[in-house]
Amino acid sequence: MTDRPRQIHLAAHFPGVNNTTVWSDPRAGSHIEFSSFAKLARTAERAKFDFFFLAEGLRLREQRGRIHDLDVVGRPDTFAVLAALAAVTDHIGLSGTINSTFNEPFEVARQFASLDHLSGGRAAWNVVTSWDAFTGENFRRGGFLAREDRYDRAKEFLQTARELWDTWDDGAVVADQGAGRFILDADQGAFVHKGQQFDIAGHFGVPRSPQGHPVIFQAGDSDTGREFAAADADCIFTRHGSIAAGQRFFQDVKGRLARYGRSPDDLKILPAATFVLGGSEKDAVERSAVVRRQQVSGQTAILFLEQVWNRDLSGYDPDGPLPAVEPDLGESSIVQGRVAVFEDRMKTAAKWRALSEAQGLSIRELMIEVTNPASFVGTPLQVATQIEQAVTAEAADGFILIPHVTPGGLDEFADSVVPILQEWGRFRTEYDGPTLRDHLGLSVARRTSFSPTGVNAGAS
Amino acid sequence: MANPPHLHLAVALEGAGWHPAAWRASDARPRDLFSPDYWVDLVQESEWGLLDFVTLEDSLAPQSTRRGVIERRTDRVRGRLDALLIAARVAPTTSAIGIVPVVTTTHTEPFHVSKAVATLDYVSSGRAGLQARVSASELEARQFGRRRISNPLPNGARDSLDAGLVNDLFDEAADFVDVVRRLWDSWEDDAEIRDIATGRFIDRTKVHYIDFVGRYFSVKGPSITPRPPQGQPLVSVLAHIPVAFRLAARSADLVYITPENTEAAGSIVAEIRAHEAAEGRRDPPLRIFADIVVFLDEDTATAHDRKQRFDDLDGEPLRSDALIFVGTPADLAELMVAWQAAGIDGFRLRPGAIPHDLEMITHEVVGALQDRSAFRHHYEDATLRARLGLARPASRYALA
Numbered sequence: 056m057t058d059r060p061r062q063i064h065l066a067a068h069f070p071g072v073n074n075t076t077v078w079s080d081p082r083a084g085s086h087i088e089f090s091s092f093a094k095l096a097r098t099a100e101r102a103k104f105d106f107f108f109l110a111e112g113l114r115l116r117e118q119r120g121r122i123h124d125l126d127v128v129g130r131p132d133t134f135a136v137l138a139a140l141a142a143v144t145d146h147i148g149l150s151g152t153i154n155s156t157f158n159e160p161f162e163v164a165r166q167f168a169s170l171d172h173l174s175g176g177r178a179a180w181n182v183v184t185s186w187d188a189f190t191g192e193n194f195r196r197g198g199f200l201a202r203e204d205r206y207d208r209a210k211e212f213l214q215t216a217r218e219l220w221d222t223w224d225d226g227a228v229v230a231d232q233g234a235g236r237f238i239l240d241a242d243q244g245a246f247v248h249k250g251q252q253f254d255i256a257g258h259f260g261v262p263r264s265p266q267g268h269p270v271i272f273q274a275g276d277s278d279t280g281r282e283f284a285a286a287d288a289d290c291i292f293t294r295h296g297s298i299a300a301g302q303r304f305f306q307d308v309k310g311r312l313a314r315y316g317r318s319p320d321d322l323k324i325l326p327a328a329t330f331v332l333g334g335s336e337k338d339a340v341e342r343s344a345v346v347r348r349q350q351v352s353g354q355t356a357i358l359f360l361e362q363v364w365n366r367d368l369s370g371y372d373p374d375g376p377l378p379a380v381e382p383d384l385g386e387s388s389i390v391q392g393r394v395a396v397f398e399d400r401m402k403t404a405a406k407w408r409a410l411s412e413a414q415g416l417s418i419r420e421l422m423i424e425v426t427n428p429a430s431f432v433g434t435p436l437q438v439a440t441q442i443e444q445a446v447t448a449e450a451a452d453g454f455i456l457i458p459h460v461t462p463g464g465l466d467e468f469a470d471s472v473v474p475i476l477q478e479w480g481r482f483r484t485e486y487d488g489p490t491l492r493d494h495l496g497l498s499v500a501r502r503t504s505f506s507p508t509g510v511n512a513g514a515s
Numbered sequence: 516m517a518n519p520p521h522l523h524l525a526v527a528l529e530g531a532g533w534h535p536a537a538w539r540a541s542d543a544r545p546r547d548l549f550s551p552d553y554w555v556d557l558v559q560e561s562e563w564g565l566l567d568f569v570t571l572e573d574s575l576a577p578q579s580t581r582r583g584v585i586e587r588r589t590d591r592v593r594g595r596l597d598a599l600l601i602a603a604r605v606a607p608t609t610s611a612i613g614i615v616p617v618v619t620t621t622h623t624e625p626f627h628v629s630k631a632v633a634t635l636d637y638v639s640s641g642r643a644g645l646q647a648r649v650s651a652s653e654l655e656a657r658q659f660g661r662r663r664i665s666n667p668l669p670n671g672a673r674d675s676l677d678a679g680l681v682n683d684l685f686d687e688a689a690d691f692v693d694v695v696r697r698l699w700d701s702w703e704d705d706a707e708i709r710d711i712a713t714g715r716f717i718d719r720t721k722v723h724y725i726d727f728v729g730r731y732f733s734v735k736g737p738s739i740t741p742r743p744p745q746g747q748p749l750v751s752v753l754a755h756i757p758v759a760f761r762l763a764a765r766s767a768d769l770v771y772i773t774p775e776n777t778e779a780a781g782s783i784v785a786e787i788r789a790h791e792a793a794e795g796r797r798d799p800p801l802r803i804f805a806d807i808v809v810f811l812d813e814d815t816a817t818a819h820d821r822k823q824r825f826d827d828l829d830g831e832p833l834r835s836d837a838l839i840f841v842g843t844p845a846d847l848a849e850l851m852v853a854w855q856a857a858g859i860d861g862f863r864l865r866p867g868a869i870p871h872d873l874e875m876i877t878h879e880v881v882g883a884l885q886d887r888s889a890f891r892h893h894y895e896d897a898t899l900r901a902r903l904g905l906a907r908p909a910s911r912y913a914l915a
Contacts, residue, residue, distance in 0.1 A: 079711045087741050089607070089638040113626070115722070115739060122719040122737075129702070129717075129741045132627070135634035138603035141551065161575070161658045162623065169597040173551045173604040192735035193626045196661075228594065230538065230545035235828065237538060237545065241587040244577065244594065257658035258577045258585060262549055262594045354714050 063446050063481045064323055064453030064495060065473075066150070067099035068108045070461045072116070072127045075329060075427060077349040077459050084462050086127050092136050093143045094462040102469035103483050105494040106148025106179060106270075107140065108292075108455055109133050113157055114190045116392035118358055119367055123392075125355050127461075134166050141174035148491030150179035150272060155208060156186065157194045160215040160253060167269045168220060168261035176265030176490030181272035181292060184209040189391045206279045211252040213271065213287055220500070222246045223263040267500035270491050276304075285311035289497050290323045292455060296430055301326060301450025323495055328430035328454040332467050336433055343432045346459060347423045356422035362390050363403050373419040377411050430454075435471035442472070443481055522851060522889045523861025523903065525613075525804065526876060528557050528869070529572040533808050533835070535580060535591045536828040537868035544870075549596060551604050557873060558605040561612055564877025565891055567902055568613025570646055570751075570863065573598035575619055575655040580834065583652055591829075599631050606639035613899035615644035615751060620691040621684055622650065622659045628691075629698035629738055636743035641898035644749030647692055647766070649684045649759075685758045690729040692750055692766040697725040699747055700910040701737035723912040745900045746907045753806070755836060757790075764790035768905060769802040773837040777850075777857050780805060784858035802860045802903050806837040807847075810867040811875035815842045822867065837865065844879035852889055 069092065070076040077083060085091050096107045111133050116123040133151040140149055149170065153163055163180075171178040184205040188198025200208060227239045244258040273284035274292040284291045285308060295301040301324075309319040331346055333339025351359070353373030361368050365383040382400040411421045431438040445451050458464025476482035487493050492500075531538035531545055538545035547553035554571075561569045577593055579586050598616035606614055614635065618628050628645070636643035650656070656664035664680065706721035725736035751769040754760050763770035770787060774780035784803055791800060812818035818841045826832045833839060840847055851862055864880070866872035884890035896902040 078709060078716055079714075087637060093607070113739060114735075115737060122717070122722055124715045124717050124719045127716055128722070129707070129739060131637060131740050132631040132634035134600055135603040135631050135638060138600040139607050139638040142555075142604055142607040157624065158627070159622070159659050159661065165575075166597050166600060169600040172549045172596055173600055175551070192733075194624055194734070195732040197733075223594075228546065228549070232539045232541075232543070232545065235539065235590045237591060238589050238593045241585070241589055241593075253660055255658055255660035257654055260575070260577060260594050261596060352714050 060480050061446060062483065062496070063442060063476060064325060065102070065104045065482065066106045066108050066148075066325065066453070066455040067095055067104055067465055068110070068327060068455050068457040069095055070127070070458055070464065071110050072112065072130060074126050074350045074355050075457060075459055076127050076461060077346060078127050078461075079349060080460050082460055082463055086461055087129060087131055089136070089139060091462040092131075092140060095458070095465060096140045096144050096147060098463075098465045098469050100144050100147040102465070102473045103486060104147060105453070106150045106177075106491055107144075108150045108181070109136060109152060111152040111154065111183070112392060113154060113185075114193055114392045116390075117189075118361065118390050119369075120389075123358075125352065125358065134170065137170055137178070138173055141170070141177065146177075146486045146489070146494075148177045148179055148270065148494055149174055150181060150270070150491075152181040152183055152274070155182055155184050155212040156200055156205060157190065157196075160212050160219065161255060161257070161259070163212075164216040164219040164259065165261055167216070168264045171264035171266050171269050172261070176492070178264070178266065179270035179272060179290070179491055181274055182209055182213055182288070183274055187391070206275075206283055208252045210283060210287070211250050215248050215250070215253050215255070217268055217500075218248055219246055219259040220263065220268045222259045223261070225263055228262050266490050266492050270495060270497065281308050282311060284308060284322060285317070286315050288322060289495065290325055293324060293326045295326050295450070298445055298448055298450045301445060302448060305449050305451065320496065323452040325453050325455050326430075326451050327457055329427070329457050329459060330431040330438055330468060331429045332433070332435055332438060332471060334434065336437060339433045339437075343429050347428065350459070351419060351423045351426065353419050356419040359422045359426055360418055363400050363407070365389055365400060371418065374417045377408055377418060377421070435475060438468075439472050439475040439479075443476065443479065446481070519855060519889070521891055522855055522884060523567045523802070523804065524876075524881070524884070524890065525566055525568045525570060525615075525861065525863040526561055526873060527570045527572060527806070527863050527865045528554075528561075529865065530578070530592045530595065530869075532868035532872060533865040534810075534822070534825045534829070534833050534867045535578075536825040538592050539825075539828055540868050540871065542870055543868065545592070548592065549594065554601050555605050555608045557869065558609055558612060558614070560870070560873055560877055562609050564881045565894060566612060566877065566881075567861065568615050568642070568644065568749075568899055571598035571601050571614070571616045573617040573619070573648070575622065575650065575658060576652055583654060585654070599635065602643070603635055603638055606635060606642070609639075609642075611642070611894040613642045613644060613749065613902065614639055615646055615749060615899075617646045617648050619648045619650050619655075620688040621664075622655065622661070625691045625694040625732070626698065626734055626738070629695040630740040632695070632748050633699055633738065633740045633743040636745055636748045641744035641900075643743070643745070644751060644769075644899055646751045646753065646771075647688055647762075648753070649688045649762075651681060651684055682758055685762045687731045689762055689766050690727075690731055694725065694727050694729075694732075694734050696747060696750070697727060697911070698734070698736055698738040699743060700912055701725050702741040703910045703913045704742050704746070707741060721913075742910060745898050746910070747900070749899050749903070749905075754787075757786075760787050760790045761794065763787065763801055764794045764796055767801060768798070768900075769804060769903065771804045771806045771863050773806050774854070775838050777853050780854045780859050781857035799905055802905075803858065804861045804863045805854055805859045806863050806865060808833070808835045808837050808839045808865045808867055809847060809872055809876065810839070810841045811844050811847065811872050811879065813843065815846070818842055821871075825868065833867075835865075839867075844875060844883045847880055848883035848887060848889070851884065852887060855889070
């Protein structure tokens with residue numbers, strides 16, 4: 056046991072292509088120009104954050120068969136942005152979401168190993184899976200994967216990538232000019248993988264990188280996703296807002312680790328969080344109300360409602376009451392290219408109807424009430440306290456903060472909340488080491504023994 | 516009489532240099548080949564020399580001097596980082612030089628490559644390109660496990676490759692580049708409107724499905740990345756054989772060729788122009804660069820000695836698809852000016868050993884060309900396309 060109080064981990068999520076991001080704010084900058092990414096990453100590094108995080112989606116979202124145009128649309132390539140950010144930052148981790156369905160292990164393992172070298176050990180991979188034919192239309196193989204098989208592919212994909220990262224010995228690049236020996240032996244990089252999903256063999260071309268393996272994130276919340284994370288991830292990216300829900304999730308996931316010979320600290324639980332700060336609590340609440348109205352325009356409210364009703368509701372007045380018709384429970388969805396937010400349509404509709412009638416809420420007012428309110432609202436001291444309490448209560452190991460304005464939306468947090476957490480001894484004032492594993496308190500990935508000629512069954 | 520236009524000059528960066536023993540030179544940095552600083556230094560040195568652009572070599576198979584063979588030797592450089600990632604890593608540390616990574620078209624996804632090069636164009640403010648590379652390697656195919664490519668005679672002889680297979684792979688590469696380019700065009704330049712009055716971030720009538728359906732794959736689009744600063748980043752191809760000349764004529768902005776002398780330079784240029792005519796090319800004519808491997812010293816004897824030492828260390832003389840020039844910067848400059856008269860627009864020099872031959876290029880060759888009024892004294896154009904005299908094209912999907 057050490058006397059050091061439990062450390063909080065903090066990360067910065069580049070604002071996403073959803074209505075949380077307020078592009079109409081006069082301060083809102085580009086979502087594509089590199090200067091925006093550099094600005095947010097440098098702010099996060101100045102505040103000693105653990106890492107910078109990029110989400111990804113591989114097809115533009117559609118609703119009612121048309122490209123969605125109300126939120127930010129468009130984003131750059133994850134690998135290229137992270138590699139470029141490695142040039143303008145020195146310490147902060149660089150975490151990217153890369154899909155295991157529309158990529159191949161050899162290429163992704165090569166890209167992350169390269170990123171880890173090029174960033175001096177700061178790479179992280181958020182492993183996501185998809186199965187939808189909609190996104191598949193942009194790729195050679197199309198929608199080839201059944202929904203129920205997506206975690207099988209993801210698991211074997213990650214396992215295969217780990218095998219590739221282990222194909223070089225530590226110190227295999229000898230580069231002894233006098234002796235004329237560049238590599239330890241000619242088998243460095245050799246691999247064979249025969250599995251259900253991948254049957255590949257060859258030579259992996261990237262020597263072992265500073266972290267051994269990049270830090271692995273998992274973002275799903277299903278039982279399979281939790282098990283995947285418990286078995287094989289370093290961090291889990293969640294959306295559990297309340298302390299109680301966070302604690303249940305925390306206990307559940309950390310409780311699964313022992314089965315895999317892992318300790319609770321080997322997997323960090325990091326919920327996404329939004330925040331609105333103010334000079335006083337009243338000021339913060341007022342500012343939050345303004346932000347919510349910016350986030351949920353009348354048109355956006357109708358689109359949210361359509362996701363539950365599964366009908367074209369474009370004729371309804373967002374400032375009027377809920378539609379009298381019931382949701383369409385058919386199989387086909389009017390929304391494509393985004394995660395389904397509302398699971399049970401009838402139940403959700405009934406709940407919303409009751410709330411709307413009880414409080415006399417219009418469609419827009421209701422949507423402001425029921426969709427994604429800010430996680431933390433208050434003065435810097437109040438927000439610091441909320442974060443500290445959530446970590447102390449074991450609802451989270453820290454938070455991935457999503458500013459609602461690009462790229463300056465983290466400045467106020469960095470300048471006002473972080474110093475309080477530092478004063479309490481709960482957040483670093485300097486980086487302890489050069490790698491993201493150092494920031495997260497994770498050890499360098501062990502090299503598994505590997506036979507380049509035999510069949511590697513995998514450890515999962 | 517007016518001077519001919521300035522020559523264009525690029526370097527091809529590969530490991531410790533293009534000689535397999537180059538890493539053993541006393542000034543080499545073999546331990547740094549996998550560090551970002553090494554690549555930043557090389558590209559900054561190239562920018563110091565006012566070069567048009569650098570290319571970054573890449574391959575999905577281990578380095579080998581014999582096609583399709585895994586070498587058992589331990590005395591040559593083995594391993595490399597992904598060229599596109601190196602390109603993005605060095606881009607923010609430079610401000611003018613073009614950055615052109617090699618990209619394999621045979622196993623990768625055109626959707627990913629399109630947005631990656633578009634993003635490289637954003638992080639470099641309009642200095643990005645790619646060199647499309649076809650892989651006919653059975654070894655590389657097995658690493659992906661998605662398709663079979665079998666070379667009946669993997670002994671390195673070019674004519675041993677199955678002609679039908681090679682034709683298919685180059686046709687596929689043409690489709691690949693077509694899709695990459697269509698995706699770059701899929702967002703019109705003014706698609707992002709941020710119209711607060713109507714609540715719309717984009718004008719979706721200016722974001723287009725490409726609906727590409729080809730023999731090898733289909734891609735729906737649009738890209739997830741808006742149109743890059745250059746509209747169309749530079750597409751280049753290395754070509755030695757007719758099927759590759761044809762790919763260049765169909766798909767590229769710039770082609771690297773490997774003539775052995777002035778006469779061959781003239782005849783290859785003529786052959787490429789004939790391919791352009793046969794393909795009915797509407798884009799500006801291909802910029803034609805000659806590739807030359809260079810070993811440069813103040814006098815020819817020293818250069819020969821240096822190259823000979825590398826050959827001795829390696830145990831065999833260097834072989835190359837391109838001319839191997841061993842001599843002085845002034846003699847190289849003479850050769851370049853003579854080839855320019857035969858129709859060559861520029862040169863891509865492959866430094867035999869780094870840093871020596873790279874610094875000879877940026878200091879001495881550039882100086883010798885400047886003395887002949889054949890090379891720039893400072894950068895003028897902001898984008899790589901502009902430097903090569905290529906206008907920024909409108910999106911093909913934009914209504915006039």
